[in-house]
Amino acid sequence: MFNKLARAARAAFAVAVGAALLGTGAGVAHADPGPxxxxxxxxxxxxxxxxxxxxxxxxxxxxxxxxxxxxxxxxxxxxxxxxxxxxxxxxxxxxxxxxxxxxxxxxxxxxxxxxVGNVTIASLGAPAQFPAIACKEGRTTGNTCGITWGDVFQTDETWTQMCVVEGDSGAPVVIGNTLVAMVNAYLAVACFGPEVGTNMSAIMNDMNTNxxxxxxxxxxx
The missing domain is CATH 2.40.10.10 (Trypsin-like serine proteases)
Structure with a gap:
Protein backbone atom coordinates (compact mmCIF):
# COMPACT_ATOMS: atom_id res chain seq x y z
CA MET A 1 0.00 0.00 0.00
CA PHE A 2 2.83 2.40 0.93
CA ASN A 3 4.53 1.83 -2.46
CA LYS A 4 1.28 2.55 -4.31
CA LEU A 5 0.77 5.77 -2.34
CA ALA A 6 4.40 6.83 -3.02
CA ARG A 7 4.06 6.21 -6.74
CA ALA A 8 0.79 8.16 -6.82
CA ALA A 9 2.39 11.05 -4.96
CA ARG A 10 5.37 11.15 -7.33
CA ALA A 11 3.05 11.12 -10.34
CA ALA A 12 0.94 13.95 -8.94
CA PHE A 13 4.07 15.96 -8.17
CA ALA A 14 5.39 15.48 -11.75
CA VAL A 15 2.07 16.64 -13.21
CA ALA A 16 2.03 19.71 -10.96
CA VAL A 17 5.62 20.66 -11.86
CA GLY A 18 4.94 20.17 -15.56
CA ALA A 19 1.86 22.38 -15.39
CA ALA A 20 3.80 25.07 -13.56
CA LEU A 21 6.60 25.04 -16.14
CA LEU A 22 4.14 25.26 -19.01
CA GLY A 23 2.43 28.17 -17.32
CA THR A 24 5.69 30.14 -17.13
CA GLY A 25 7.11 28.98 -20.44
CA ALA A 26 10.06 27.35 -18.68
CA GLY A 27 11.24 23.97 -19.83
CA VAL A 28 9.50 24.26 -23.23
CA ALA A 29 11.76 23.49 -26.18
CA HIS A 30 11.54 25.70 -29.28
CA ALA A 31 12.97 24.78 -32.67
CA ASP A 32 15.70 27.09 -33.98
CA PRO A 33 14.17 28.95 -36.94
CA GLY A 34 17.58 29.16 -38.60
CA PRO A 35 19.57 32.16 -39.90
CA VAL A 116 19.78 42.77 -46.09
CA GLY A 117 21.96 45.76 -45.24
CA ASN A 118 20.84 48.72 -47.35
CA VAL A 119 19.10 46.73 -50.09
CA THR A 120 15.41 45.81 -50.11
CA ILE A 121 14.02 43.62 -52.91
CA ALA A 122 10.34 44.27 -53.60
CA SER A 123 10.10 43.08 -57.20
CA LEU A 124 11.94 41.84 -60.29
CA GLY A 125 12.43 44.21 -63.21
CA ALA A 126 13.82 44.80 -66.68
CA PRO A 127 17.53 45.44 -67.27
CA ALA A 128 18.85 48.80 -66.11
CA GLN A 129 19.73 51.38 -68.73
CA PHE A 130 22.25 54.22 -68.93
CA PRO A 131 22.47 56.53 -66.96
CA ALA A 132 20.53 54.93 -64.05
CA ILE A 133 22.32 54.51 -60.72
CA ALA A 134 22.43 50.86 -59.66
CA CYS A 135 23.34 49.55 -56.21
CA LYS A 136 24.31 46.17 -54.83
CA GLU A 137 24.72 44.46 -51.43
CA GLY A 138 27.67 42.05 -51.32
CA ARG A 139 29.15 39.98 -48.51
CA THR A 140 32.62 41.47 -49.11
CA THR A 141 32.18 45.14 -50.01
CA GLY A 142 28.67 45.71 -48.66
CA ASN A 143 26.54 48.38 -50.28
CA THR A 144 28.03 50.21 -53.27
CA CYS A 145 26.44 52.12 -56.14
CA GLY A 146 27.46 53.38 -59.56
CA ILE A 147 26.29 54.47 -62.96
CA THR A 148 24.79 51.89 -65.32
CA TRP A 149 26.39 51.46 -68.74
CA GLY A 150 23.76 48.97 -69.91
CA ASP A 151 23.98 45.78 -71.98
CA VAL A 152 27.09 46.85 -73.86
CA PHE A 153 27.38 43.83 -76.15
CA GLN A 154 23.73 42.66 -76.12
CA THR A 155 24.62 39.47 -74.24
CA ASP A 156 22.01 39.51 -71.44
CA GLU A 157 24.54 41.27 -69.19
CA THR A 158 24.50 44.73 -67.63
CA TRP A 159 27.68 46.69 -67.02
CA THR A 160 27.78 49.07 -64.05
CA GLN A 161 30.43 51.09 -62.26
CA MET A 162 29.80 49.59 -58.80
CA CYS A 163 32.68 48.42 -56.62
CA VAL A 164 32.82 44.59 -56.41
CA VAL A 165 35.52 42.11 -55.45
CA GLU A 166 35.77 38.38 -54.79
CA GLY A 167 32.95 37.13 -52.59
CA ASP A 168 30.46 39.63 -54.01
CA SER A 169 29.57 37.12 -56.76
CA GLY A 170 25.80 36.67 -56.84
CA ALA A 171 25.06 39.96 -55.09
CA PRO A 172 21.73 41.59 -56.02
CA VAL A 173 21.89 44.58 -58.37
CA VAL A 174 18.94 46.88 -57.78
CA ILE A 175 17.43 50.08 -59.07
CA GLY A 176 15.59 51.37 -56.03
CA ASN A 177 13.80 48.28 -54.66
CA THR A 178 13.70 46.45 -57.99
CA LEU A 179 16.09 43.55 -58.61
CA VAL A 180 17.44 43.87 -62.15
CA ALA A 181 20.63 41.75 -62.24
CA MET A 182 23.20 39.83 -60.21
CA VAL A 183 26.93 40.42 -59.79
CA ASN A 184 29.09 37.96 -61.74
CA ALA A 185 32.51 39.54 -62.37
CA TYR A 186 34.58 42.69 -62.66
CA LEU A 187 36.81 43.72 -65.54
CA ALA A 188 40.44 44.85 -65.19
CA VAL A 189 40.94 46.11 -61.61
CA ALA A 190 38.58 45.37 -58.72
CA CYS A 191 36.43 48.39 -57.80
CA PHE A 192 37.79 50.38 -60.75
CA GLY A 193 36.91 48.36 -63.83
CA PRO A 194 33.24 47.88 -64.72
CA GLU A 195 31.16 45.21 -62.94
CA VAL A 196 29.39 42.75 -65.23
CA GLY A 197 26.23 40.94 -64.15
CA THR A 198 23.54 38.77 -65.72
CA ASN A 199 20.13 40.38 -66.16
CA MET A 200 17.33 38.93 -64.04
CA SER A 201 14.99 38.87 -67.04
CA ALA A 202 17.36 36.47 -68.82
CA ILE A 203 17.72 34.31 -65.70
CA MET A 204 13.96 34.08 -65.11
CA ASN A 205 13.32 33.16 -68.75
CA ASP A 206 16.01 30.47 -68.65
CA MET A 207 14.75 29.03 -65.35
CA ASN A 208 11.22 28.75 -66.69
CA THR A 209 11.83 27.58 -70.25
CA ASN A 210 15.09 25.63 -70.27
Whole structure:
Protein backbone atom coordinates (compact mmCIF):
# COMPACT_ATOMS: atom_id res chain seq x y z
CA MET A 1 0.00 0.00 0.00
CA PHE A 2 2.83 2.40 0.93
CA ASN A 3 4.53 1.83 -2.46
CA LYS A 4 1.28 2.55 -4.31
CA LEU A 5 0.77 5.77 -2.34
CA ALA A 6 4.40 6.83 -3.02
CA ARG A 7 4.06 6.21 -6.74
CA ALA A 8 0.79 8.16 -6.82
CA ALA A 9 2.39 11.05 -4.96
CA ARG A 10 5.37 11.15 -7.33
CA ALA A 11 3.05 11.12 -10.34
CA ALA A 12 0.94 13.95 -8.94
CA PHE A 13 4.07 15.96 -8.17
CA ALA A 14 5.39 15.48 -11.75
CA VAL A 15 2.07 16.64 -13.21
CA ALA A 16 2.03 19.71 -10.96
CA VAL A 17 5.62 20.66 -11.86
CA GLY A 18 4.94 20.17 -15.56
CA ALA A 19 1.86 22.38 -15.39
CA ALA A 20 3.80 25.07 -13.56
CA LEU A 21 6.60 25.04 -16.14
CA LEU A 22 4.14 25.26 -19.01
CA GLY A 23 2.43 28.17 -17.32
CA THR A 24 5.69 30.14 -17.13
CA GLY A 25 7.11 28.98 -20.44
CA ALA A 26 10.06 27.35 -18.68
CA GLY A 27 11.24 23.97 -19.83
CA VAL A 28 9.50 24.26 -23.23
CA ALA A 29 11.76 23.49 -26.18
CA HIS A 30 11.54 25.70 -29.28
CA ALA A 31 12.97 24.78 -32.67
CA ASP A 32 15.70 27.09 -33.98
CA PRO A 33 14.17 28.95 -36.94
CA GLY A 34 17.58 29.16 -38.60
CA PRO A 35 19.57 32.16 -39.90
CA UNK A 36 17.96 35.03 -41.80
CA UNK A 37 18.83 34.77 -45.50
CA UNK A 38 18.03 37.19 -48.33
CA UNK A 39 19.53 39.04 -51.25
CA UNK A 40 22.91 40.25 -50.00
CA UNK A 41 23.53 37.49 -47.42
CA UNK A 42 26.96 35.89 -47.38
CA UNK A 43 27.16 32.13 -47.90
CA UNK A 44 29.89 29.51 -47.76
CA UNK A 45 29.74 26.87 -50.49
CA UNK A 46 31.25 23.42 -49.91
CA UNK A 47 33.15 24.84 -46.94
CA UNK A 48 35.54 26.75 -49.20
CA UNK A 49 33.91 29.32 -51.51
CA UNK A 50 32.45 32.63 -50.32
CA UNK A 51 29.60 34.09 -52.36
CA UNK A 52 26.46 36.21 -51.97
CA UNK A 53 22.78 35.31 -52.29
CA UNK A 54 20.97 37.26 -55.04
CA UNK A 55 17.43 36.80 -53.75
CA UNK A 56 15.21 34.27 -51.99
CA UNK A 57 11.59 33.26 -52.53
CA UNK A 58 9.35 30.40 -53.62
CA UNK A 59 9.03 28.58 -56.91
CA UNK A 60 5.74 27.43 -58.42
CA UNK A 61 5.89 24.20 -56.40
CA UNK A 62 6.20 26.11 -53.12
CA UNK A 63 9.88 25.26 -52.55
CA UNK A 64 12.02 27.85 -50.77
CA UNK A 65 14.75 28.68 -53.27
CA UNK A 66 17.36 31.34 -53.92
CA UNK A 67 19.87 32.40 -56.52
CA UNK A 68 23.60 33.07 -56.64
CA UNK A 69 26.32 33.12 -59.28
CA UNK A 70 26.78 29.88 -61.21
CA UNK A 71 30.54 29.76 -60.71
CA UNK A 72 30.02 29.53 -56.94
CA UNK A 73 29.09 25.82 -57.03
CA UNK A 74 27.69 22.84 -58.88
CA UNK A 75 24.59 20.68 -58.48
CA UNK A 76 24.77 19.07 -55.04
CA UNK A 77 27.08 21.71 -53.53
CA UNK A 78 26.23 22.40 -49.89
CA UNK A 79 25.59 25.84 -48.45
CA UNK A 80 26.29 27.34 -45.01
CA UNK A 81 25.24 30.76 -43.75
CA UNK A 82 28.31 32.93 -43.24
CA UNK A 83 26.55 34.67 -40.34
CA UNK A 84 25.81 31.39 -38.54
CA UNK A 85 28.08 28.50 -39.48
CA UNK A 86 26.80 26.64 -36.43
CA UNK A 87 23.39 26.27 -38.05
CA UNK A 88 24.87 23.63 -40.33
CA UNK A 89 23.94 23.07 -43.95
CA UNK A 90 21.07 25.39 -44.90
CA UNK A 91 20.76 24.58 -48.59
CA UNK A 92 21.90 22.62 -51.61
CA UNK A 93 22.59 23.71 -55.19
CA UNK A 94 19.86 22.30 -57.43
CA UNK A 95 21.82 23.20 -60.57
CA UNK A 96 24.23 25.73 -62.06
CA UNK A 97 23.86 27.27 -65.49
CA UNK A 98 27.28 28.27 -66.78
CA UNK A 99 26.05 30.01 -69.92
CA UNK A 100 24.31 32.72 -67.89
CA UNK A 101 26.42 32.07 -64.76
CA UNK A 102 23.60 31.64 -62.25
CA UNK A 103 22.68 28.86 -59.83
CA UNK A 104 19.51 27.82 -58.01
CA UNK A 105 19.74 26.85 -54.33
CA UNK A 106 17.03 24.96 -52.49
CA UNK A 107 17.01 26.21 -48.89
CA UNK A 108 15.98 24.53 -45.63
CA UNK A 109 15.91 25.83 -42.04
CA UNK A 110 16.29 29.52 -42.86
CA UNK A 111 14.22 32.64 -42.29
CA UNK A 112 13.72 34.32 -45.70
CA UNK A 113 13.97 38.11 -45.72
CA UNK A 114 13.68 40.74 -48.44
CA UNK A 115 16.08 43.23 -46.85
CA VAL A 116 19.78 42.77 -46.09
CA GLY A 117 21.96 45.76 -45.24
CA ASN A 118 20.84 48.72 -47.35
CA VAL A 119 19.10 46.73 -50.09
CA THR A 120 15.41 45.81 -50.11
CA ILE A 121 14.02 43.62 -52.91
CA ALA A 122 10.34 44.27 -53.60
CA SER A 123 10.10 43.08 -57.20
CA LEU A 124 11.94 41.84 -60.29
CA GLY A 125 12.43 44.21 -63.21
CA ALA A 126 13.82 44.80 -66.68
CA PRO A 127 17.53 45.44 -67.27
CA ALA A 128 18.85 48.80 -66.11
CA GLN A 129 19.73 51.38 -68.73
CA PHE A 130 22.25 54.22 -68.93
CA PRO A 131 22.47 56.53 -66.96
CA ALA A 132 20.53 54.93 -64.05
CA ILE A 133 22.32 54.51 -60.72
CA ALA A 134 22.43 50.86 -59.66
CA CYS A 135 23.34 49.55 -56.21
CA LYS A 136 24.31 46.17 -54.83
CA GLU A 137 24.72 44.46 -51.43
CA GLY A 138 27.67 42.05 -51.32
CA ARG A 139 29.15 39.98 -48.51
CA THR A 140 32.62 41.47 -49.11
CA THR A 141 32.18 45.14 -50.01
CA GLY A 142 28.67 45.71 -48.66
CA ASN A 143 26.54 48.38 -50.28
CA THR A 144 28.03 50.21 -53.27
CA CYS A 145 26.44 52.12 -56.14
CA GLY A 146 27.46 53.38 -59.56
CA ILE A 147 26.29 54.47 -62.96
CA THR A 148 24.79 51.89 -65.32
CA TRP A 149 26.39 51.46 -68.74
CA GLY A 150 23.76 48.97 -69.91
CA ASP A 151 23.98 45.78 -71.98
CA VAL A 152 27.09 46.85 -73.86
CA PHE A 153 27.38 43.83 -76.15
CA GLN A 154 23.73 42.66 -76.12
CA THR A 155 24.62 39.47 -74.24
CA ASP A 156 22.01 39.51 -71.44
CA GLU A 157 24.54 41.27 -69.19
CA THR A 158 24.50 44.73 -67.63
CA TRP A 159 27.68 46.69 -67.02
CA THR A 160 27.78 49.07 -64.05
CA GLN A 161 30.43 51.09 -62.26
CA MET A 162 29.80 49.59 -58.80
CA CYS A 163 32.68 48.42 -56.62
CA VAL A 164 32.82 44.59 -56.41
CA VAL A 165 35.52 42.11 -55.45
CA GLU A 166 35.77 38.38 -54.79
CA GLY A 167 32.95 37.13 -52.59
CA ASP A 168 30.46 39.63 -54.01
CA SER A 169 29.57 37.12 -56.76
CA GLY A 170 25.80 36.67 -56.84
CA ALA A 171 25.06 39.96 -55.09
CA PRO A 172 21.73 41.59 -56.02
CA VAL A 173 21.89 44.58 -58.37
CA VAL A 174 18.94 46.88 -57.78
CA ILE A 175 17.43 50.08 -59.07
CA GLY A 176 15.59 51.37 -56.03
CA ASN A 177 13.80 48.28 -54.66
CA THR A 178 13.70 46.45 -57.99
CA LEU A 179 16.09 43.55 -58.61
CA VAL A 180 17.44 43.87 -62.15
CA ALA A 181 20.63 41.75 -62.24
CA MET A 182 23.20 39.83 -60.21
CA VAL A 183 26.93 40.42 -59.79
CA ASN A 184 29.09 37.96 -61.74
CA ALA A 185 32.51 39.54 -62.37
CA TYR A 186 34.58 42.69 -62.66
CA LEU A 187 36.81 43.72 -65.54
CA ALA A 188 40.44 44.85 -65.19
CA VAL A 189 40.94 46.11 -61.61
CA ALA A 190 38.58 45.37 -58.72
CA CYS A 191 36.43 48.39 -57.80
CA PHE A 192 37.79 50.38 -60.75
CA GLY A 193 36.91 48.36 -63.83
CA PRO A 194 33.24 47.88 -64.72
CA GLU A 195 31.16 45.21 -62.94
CA VAL A 196 29.39 42.75 -65.23
CA GLY A 197 26.23 40.94 -64.15
CA THR A 198 23.54 38.77 -65.72
CA ASN A 199 20.13 40.38 -66.16
CA MET A 200 17.33 38.93 -64.04
CA SER A 201 14.99 38.87 -67.04
CA ALA A 202 17.36 36.47 -68.82
CA ILE A 203 17.72 34.31 -65.70
CA MET A 204 13.96 34.08 -65.11
CA ASN A 205 13.32 33.16 -68.75
CA ASP A 206 16.01 30.47 -68.65
CA MET A 207 14.75 29.03 -65.35
CA ASN A 208 11.22 28.75 -66.69
CA THR A 209 11.83 27.58 -70.25
CA ASN A 210 15.09 25.63 -70.27
CA UNK A 211 15.35 24.08 -66.83
CA UNK A 212 11.92 23.78 -65.23
CA UNK A 213 11.72 21.93 -61.91
CA UNK A 214 13.38 23.61 -58.93
CA UNK A 215 13.23 27.40 -59.28
CA UNK A 216 10.69 27.56 -62.12
CA UNK A 217 7.98 30.14 -61.51
CA UNK A 218 10.14 31.98 -58.96
CA UNK A 219 8.60 34.77 -56.90
CA UNK A 220 10.76 36.74 -54.43
CA UNK A 221 9.77 37.08 -50.76
Missing amino acids: AIGGGSGIIVDNQYECTVTTIGHDSAGRLVGLTAGHCGEAGSQVWAESDRGAGVIGTFAYSDHDLDYAVIEFTNVVPVNR HGGVGAGFTPI
